Amino acid sequence: xxxxxxxxxxxxxxxxxxxxxxxxxxxxxxAVFAAVxxxxxxxxxxxxxxSEQGRAPASADLAALRPGLHLRLAxxxxxxxxxFIAAPGLLGDVPAWLEWWQTTADGDVRPLLPDLDPERSAYxxxxxxxxxxxxxxxxxxxVAGPYVDYLCSDEYSLTLSAPVEVAGRFVGVAAADIYLRHxxxxxxxxxxxxxxxxxLVNARGRVAASADPAHLAGSLTKGPDFGxxxxxxxxxxxGPLRLVPCPSVPLVLVVTTA
Amino acid sequence: MWKVVAVKQxxxxxxxxxxxxxxxxxxRVETVVHRLGDAIELGLLADGEQLPGESELAxxxxxxxxxxxxxxxxxxxxxxxxxxxxxxxxxxxxxPDVPGEERLKVRLRGWSTEELRDLGDHWAxxxxxxxxxxxxxxxxxxxxxxxxxxxxLAHAGDAxxxxxxYGRFHVELAAAAQSARLTREQVALQTEVGALxxxxxxxxxxxxxxxxxxxxxxxxxxxxxxxxARTLAERCVQESTARLIALRLTL
Numbered sequence: 316x317x318x319x320x321x322x323x324x325x326x327x328x329x330x331x332x333x334x335x336x337x338x339x340x341x342x343x344x345x346a347v348f349a350a351v352x353x354x355x356x357x358x359x360x361x362x363x364x365x366s367e368q369g370r371a372p373a374s375a376d377l378a379a380l381r382p383g384l385h386l387r388l389a390x391x392x393x394x395x396x397x398x399f400i401a402a403p404g405l406l407g408d409v410p411a412w413l414e415w416w417q418t419t420a421d422g423d424v425r426p427l428l429p430d431l432d433p434e435r436s437a438y439x440x441x442x443x444x445x446x447x448x449x450x451x452x453x454x455x456x457x458v459a460g461p462y463v464d465y466l467c468s469d470e471y472s473l474t475l476s477a478p479v480e481v482a483g484r485f486v487g488v489a490a491a492d493i494y495l496r497h498x499x500x501x502x503x504x505x506x507x508x509x510x511x512x513x514x515l516v517n518a519r520g521r522v523a524a525s526a527d528p529a530h531l532a533g534s535l536t537k538g539p540d541f542g543x544x545x546x547x548x549x550x551x552x553x554g555p556l557r558l559v560p561c562p563s564v565p566l567v568l569v570v571t572t573a
Numbered sequence: 574m575w576k577v578v579a580v581k582q583x584x585x586x587x588x589x590x591x592x593x594x595x596x597x598x599x600x601r602v603e604t605v606v607h608r609l610g611d612a613i614e615l616g617l618l619a620d621g622e623q624l625p626g627e628s629e630l631a632x633x634x635x636x637x638x639x640x641x642x643x644x645x646x647x648x649x650x651x652x653x654x655x656x657x658x659x660x661x662x663x664x665x666x667x668x669p670d671v672p673g674e675e676r677l678k679v680r681l682r683g684w685s686t687e688e689l690r691d692l693g694d695h696w697a698x699x700x701x702x703x704x705x706x707x708x709x710x711x712x713x714x715x716x717x718x719x720x721x722x723x724x725x726l727a728h729a730g731d732a733x734x735x736x737x738x739y740g741r742f743h744v745e746l747a748a749a750a751q752s753a754r755l756t757r758e759q760v761a762l763q764t765e766v767g768a769l770x771x772x773x774x775x776x777x778x779x780x781x782x783x784x785x786x787x788x789x790x791x792x793x794x795x796x797x798x799x800x801x802a803r804t805l806a807e808r809c810v811q812e813s814t815a816r817l818i819a820l821r822l823t824l
């Protein structure tokens with residue numbers, strides 16, 4: 316099915332197709348980041364209101380976020396979990412808290428109720444997970460994964476998250492989960508528009524979606540420095556591979572050209 | 574008891590059912606005792622928490638109320654459940670503050686050595702496969718959680734905390750393999766074996782040995798040495814199972 320590599324004109328056409336595919340992958344994730352940004356804004360506003368009342372926020376205050384969270388779960392087809400994860404020590408009544416809602420297999424919306432007591436659960440500390448640590452440490456939004464999320468959903472997932480700040484202080488992260496099978500369903504038709512085998516990797520080279528049987532989701536594509544490609548935000552050639560950064564999201568489209 | 578019934582009415586259909594009823598029932602009681610006991614031991618049901626009413630709980634577990642009552646009686650004998658009568662009464666989870674080594678031994682006695690051997694085989698298959706895949710699919714940066722768990726195990730004080738961190742290491746190993754299925758299986762397996770492991774991890778020397786074995790698994794995974802990663806993970810698990818079986822045989 317692969318078209319033979321043609322002279323200059325074809326390469327230009329392929330290159331523009333690749334950039335269009337990369338850009339549409341970026342668009343799909345931007346829509347989810349928009350939902351994360353809404354959660355972030357609502358949470359920051361809520362916590363600022365509580366702060367104006369001169370008291371420490373409590374877990375019950377976060378219930379006010381629920382209508383917005385439920386709306387985003389219903390509207391965003393790609394998204395299976397949304398919420399706000401409090402920085403430990405933020406809330407007056409509990410040491411740690413996830414205001415987290417998920418769509419179940421039968422379409423219901425349920426809260427996640429993890430055991431966050433360190434005396435009882437080995438999984439009570441969530442601050443080392445990439446979806447929490449990256450936004451906290453960089454101050455910027457982040458894509459974590461693909462990874463097995465054994466804390467919240469038991470699913471192979473991507474988590475998009477952004478730091479929430481109140482008066483310049485980090486208070487937690489707003490986030491949304493995309494199960495990898497749903498991401499694949501969205502990305503595969505785009506990858507198939509390309510004439511050659513193609514896949515998407517994160518900054519560490521882990522495959523997030525693939526139309527190439529030689530590179531399966533979850534495996535590592537070794538060799539290129541994908542982080543550098545994302546930083547430069549420009550297409551790069553690496554042997555037979557063309558590496559096309561997706562605009563503004565940390566995924567790289569990898570196309571085999573020969 | 575059922576033998577008498579069988580001899581009296583050897584050809585009767587109802588009697589034949591009676592022959593098998595007690596066996597089936599016994600297994601169901603044990604299953605319920607196992608399930609609730611493990612949940613209590615692992616802290617999934619909190620100390621002092623009230624269990625649902627008998628008919629509701631029986632319905633949730635898919636057993637008859639008679640079976641449930643027998644199971645609750647066994648749990649009361651193990652000291653894991655107390656039943657209070659009268660207003661505000663019911664069955665409550667009861668977890669003594671001291672590490673319940675004796676209670677855990679009672680639980681271990683509920684396992685045959687064959688069942689423990691089989692549990693160990695399942696565990697070795699899961700963790701061995703996970704270690705091999707993790708060696709293919711991770712970079713050094715992906716191993717931070719496993720390292721943290723290996724170090725926490727080396728410093729964990731009480732046996733219950735050691736059991737939890739031991740289990741978490743194997744769950745993290747399955748996650749490092751990038752397999753949601755292996756991870757779910759490992760989580761389920763740890764709910765069975767986790768509480769029992771406290772019995773062998775109380776020994777400081779063995780706790781050190783496990784921490785060292787975990788460190789070697791991490792090194793092999795980091796080096797991309799698939800087959801040694803698998804073998805090291807299997808050996809770690811087999812050794813723990815062997816210790817549980819040896820302990821079981823002393824009871």
